[in-house]
Amino acid sequence: MDDSRTSPASPSAMRVVDVQVPVAVDQAYSYRVPRGLELKPGDVVGVPLGPREVLGVVWAENPNPDPRLHNRLKDVSEKLDVPPLREELRRMVDWVATYTLSPRGQVLRMTLRMGEHLGPERQRMGVRLVGSPPQRMTPARRRLLEILSDGLLHSKSDVAKEAGVSPGVIDGLVDEGTLSVEAMPREPAAPIPDPDFSPADFSPDQAKAAETMRELVQAGGGFRAALLDGVTGSGKTEVYFEAVAEVIRQGRQTLILMPEIALTGQFLDRFALRFGVRPLEWHSELTPRTRARNWAAIAAGEARVVVGARSALFLPYGDLGLIIVDEEHDQAYKQEDGAHYHARDMAVVRASIAKIPIVLASATPSVETEVNARKGRYQRIPLPSRFGGQHMPQIEAIDLRRAPPARGRFISPVLAEQIGHAIEKREQALLFLNRRGYAPLTLCRACGHRFACTICDAWLVDHRFRQRLVCHHCGFSMPRPHQCPHCGAEESLVAIGPGVERLQEEAASLFPNARTMVLSSDLITSIETMRSELNEIAEGRVDIIIGTQLVAKGHNFPRLNLVGVVDADLGLSNGDPRAAERTFQLLNQVIGRAGREQGRGVGFLQTHQPEHPVMKALVACDREAFYASEIDIRERTLYPPFGRLASLIISAGDRPTAEGFARKLAGCAPVDERVQVLGPAEAPLAVIKGRYRFRLLVKSVRSFDLSNYLRSWLALGPKTKGNLKLEVDVDPQSFL
Numbered sequence: 001m002d003d004s005r006t007s008p009a010s011p012s013a014m015r016v017v018d019v020q021v022p023v024a025v026d027q028a029y030s031y032r033v034p035r036g037l038e039l040k041p042g043d044v045v046g047v048p049l050g051p052r053e054v055l056g057v058v059w060a061e062n063p064n065p066d067p068r069l070h071n072r073l074k075d076v077s078e079k080l081d082v083p084p085l086r087e088e089l090r091r092m093v094d095w096v097a098t099y100t101l102s103p104r105g106q107v108l109r110m111t112l113r114m115g116e117h118l119g120p121e122r123q124r125m126g127v128r129l130v131g132s133p134p135q136r137m138t139p140a141r142r143r144l145l146e147i148l149s150d151g152l153l154h155s156k157s158d159v160a161k162e163a164g165v166s167p168g169v170i171d172g173l174v175d176e177g178t179l180s181v182e183a184m185p186r187e188p189a190a191p192i193p194d195p196d197f198s199p200a201d202f203s204p205d206q207a208k209a210a211e212t213m214r215e216l217v218q219a220g221g222g223f224r225a226a227l228l229d230g231v232t233g234s235g236k237t238e239v240y241f242e243a244v245a246e247v248i249r250q251g252r253q254t255l256i257l258m259p260e261i262a263l264t265g266q267f268l269d270r271f272a273l274r275f276g277v278r279p280l281e282w283h284s285e286l287t288p289r290t291r292a293r294n295w296a297a298i299a300a301g302e303a304r305v306v307v308g309a310r311s312a313l314f315l316p317y318g319d320l321g322l323i324i325v326d327e328e329h330d331q332a333y334k335q336e337d338g339a340h341y342h343a344r345d346m347a348v349v350r351a352s353i354a355k356i357p358i359v360l361a362s363a364t365p366s367v368e369t370e371v372n373a374r375k376g377r378y379q380r381i382p383l384p385s386r387f388g389g390q391h392m393p394q395i396e397a398i399d400l401r402r403a404p405p406a407r408g409r410f411i412s413p414v415l416a417e418q419i420g421h422a423i424e425k426r427e428q429a430l431l432f433l434n435r436r437g438y439a440p441l442t443l444c445r446a447c448g449h450r451f452a453c454t455i456c457d458a459w460l461v462d463h464r465f466r467q468r469l470v471c472h473h474c475g476f477s478m479p480r481p482h483q484c485p486h487c488g489a490e491e492s493l494v495a496i497g498p499g500v501e502r503l504q505e506e507a508a509s510l511f512p513n514a515r516t517m518v519l520s521s522d523l524i525t526s527i528e529t530m531r532s533e534l535n536e537i538a539e540g541r542v543d544i545i546i547g548t549q550l551v552a553k554g555h556n557f558p559r560l561n562l563v564g565v566v567d568a569d570l571g572l573s574n575g576d577p578r579a580a581e582r583t584f585q586l587l588n589q590v591i592g593r594a595g596r597e598q599g600r601g602v603g604f605l606q607t608h609q610p611e612h613p614v615m616k617a618l619v620a621c622d623r624e625a626f627y628a629s630e631i632d633i634r635e636r637t638l639y640p641p642f643g644r645l646a647s648l649i650i651s652a653g654d655r656p657t658a659e660g661f662a663r664k665l666a667g668c669a670p671v672d673e674r675v676q677v678l679g680p681a682e683a684p685l686a687v688i689k690g691r692y693r694f695r696l697l698v699k700s701v702r703s704f705d706l707s708n709y710l711r712s713w714l715a716l717g718p719k720t721k722g723n724l725k726l727e728v729d730v731d732p733q734s735f736l
């Protein structure tokens with residue numbers, strides 16, 4: 001029965017719904033519901049918005065629409081044939097928008113990324129051998145018929161490729177009645193993983209952790225947060241797979257968040273070994289067609305396990321039962337354009353709203369997560385040793401003050417000697433330097449001129465592979481000139497400092513017979529090339545890998561036994577309150593790449609400050625000491641997680657406008673003894689893309705509703721107009 005027919009026919013009694021559209025507005029708009037259309041909150045609808053037709057989500061019924069407005073409202077155009085957004089997801093969108101001060105429509109947009117083509121899929125056609133052989137036989141026809149002799153339905157394009165024939169050859173045989181054309185059955189977007197396909201063989205430590213994992217998801221639902229705390233190589237992945245297996249048995253969905261989807265090639269293989277099929281992937285390089293299929297499979301609950309980058313958190317899972325955040329400490333979880341959010345923290349929010357368990361996995365947890373585990377808010381599930389009882393790499397500091405590299409070189413003789421031994425033993429070595437390009441600075445020997453970006457406050461980085469000087473902040477680039485633009489001297493330019501490309505040059509001159517490879521994000525053209533280069537290394541076709549932080553994440557190189565950190569001090573000097581934590585995590589992770597198979601890993605830290613607490617903790621393999629000192633500092637200075645931070649970044653095309661606005665805004669900050677407003681100060685990167693930037697840092701006690709404070713402040717403050725831009729970053733990770 002159609003209920004709407006029974007309602008009174010007067011126009012004022014017609015229904016009105018509030019529809020949230022995925023554009024940068026907070027407000028839902030009212031639309032009339034045409035007679036005969038059944039709508040409820042969560043339904044995905046098409047609505048007119050100005051001259052356009054857009055997708056939107058029914059956010060609420062509007063029970064008392066103003067009758068005077070009624071005739072001015074537009075109608076909902078259509079209801080889409082997709083599952084409605086569940087209440088838990090709508091609540092999460094509201095929550096994230098409120099917390100991060102982002103327009104609700106902007107957050108909603110992340111849930112509706114289903115691609116453009118929701119229309120019916122192109123039907124794939126297949127061919128089958130049905131009649132007698134043709135009168136005229138050719139080699140091409142023979143090859144084709146041989147493959148089809150099984151009498152099964154084969155995809156037309158696949159069989160043409162396999163036989164090496166053109167589609168015309170197939171069409172000819174269809175005309176003669178030898179073959180028939182039939183529609184292929186639709187392939188499922190996501191085959192169901194088999195929880196019992198190939199159970200892992202666990203060590204006693206792992207078995208215990210795996211049991212706790214199963215208990216976590218068996219507990220009959222409810223929100224629970226756990227920290228799976230295991231050193232690199234301890235088999236964290238296989239252990240959390242046990243929780244995944246349990247959730248598959250329950251018929252529910254698991255989301256596995258990864259910091260960097262390009263690096264998950266090996267992970268997908270490990271998953272397939274354990275469960276028989278690959279999980280569904282969600283990332284930015286999906287084709288529109290695959291994106292639409294995957295989105296639909298996720299919304300329908302058919303995709304049981306989804307692996308994705310941070311944006312996968314906002315998808316409309318039909319029945320989410322578990323979230324895993326792998327490498328939870330990774331900085332890549334923080335999104336810094338559009339809605340500024342931290343995917344790990346928002347994943348905890350989603351799990352809590354959906355009342356499901358969440359597992360955060362890391363060898364070097366963020367200080368926030370470590371404190372939550374220490375206070376018992378998160379259950380700690382420890383994995384104390386490496387798989388198979390192997391040892392963590394032995395770490396040594398190389399004091400660059402005592403054993404400096406030769407002039408213009410960056411590898412200390414001590415490290416070079418060790419690399420030489422590794423290569424003799426046919427083992428791999430990794431040189432780690434978190435700097436892309438050839439050299440971070442180019443200057444003129446004759447006049448001292450330094451090459452800087454024309455629109456940012458940054459030096460241009462020499463990229464020899466591309467033969468250009470490049471700005472890492474805006475992408476501006478220029479060819480490396482032969483003449484100094486300042487004094488006109490010829491061939492006077494010198495490269496200052498090392499980047500990975502320059503290190504490769506040095507490694508090649510030190511070890512002329514070694515095969516070297518640079519792994520750096522700017523040299524990677526696609527997820528596929530990235531995965532194939534990583535495979536080449538894993539197969540041992542490279543002797544010395546030279547890499548940026550890309551190599552620190554997620555990949556297993558069985559022959560890698562030596563890691564040399566070329567500049568261990570690099571991340572410590574940037575004035576960032578998280579510098580020590582980041583450096584500790586990054587170096588721990590990168591050195592942990594060594595010796596994972598044979599257990600004879602060694603790590604070398606080239607440093608000017610071996611007495612720094614981070615270096616000492618790394619060398620002593622004393623994680624506890626690091627956390628103890630770092631937690632103590634945060635507690636004393638009221639930095640997160642003992643206090644809260646937000647930053648406001650004001651930018652404009654000229655300096656006085658940006659500074660004037662920042663001062664006016666600071667002047668309007670409501671006075672509250674629990675809050676401190678610092679600044680405005682010129683941002684450390686004072687100019688990016690020609691925009692002058694000022695920064696206000698807001699610090700409060702932990703138990704304070706900082707988002708609400710910011711909202712009332714911004715309502716009082718001056719309004720941005722013209723070229724002025726104000727970005728709000730609650731819980732900032734970057735301080736540049």
Ligand SMILES: [Zn+2]
Nearest residue numbers: 444447484487
């Ligand atoms: Zn010059």
Ligand SMILES: [Zn+2]
Nearest residue numbers: 453456471474
């Ligand atoms: Zn620039």
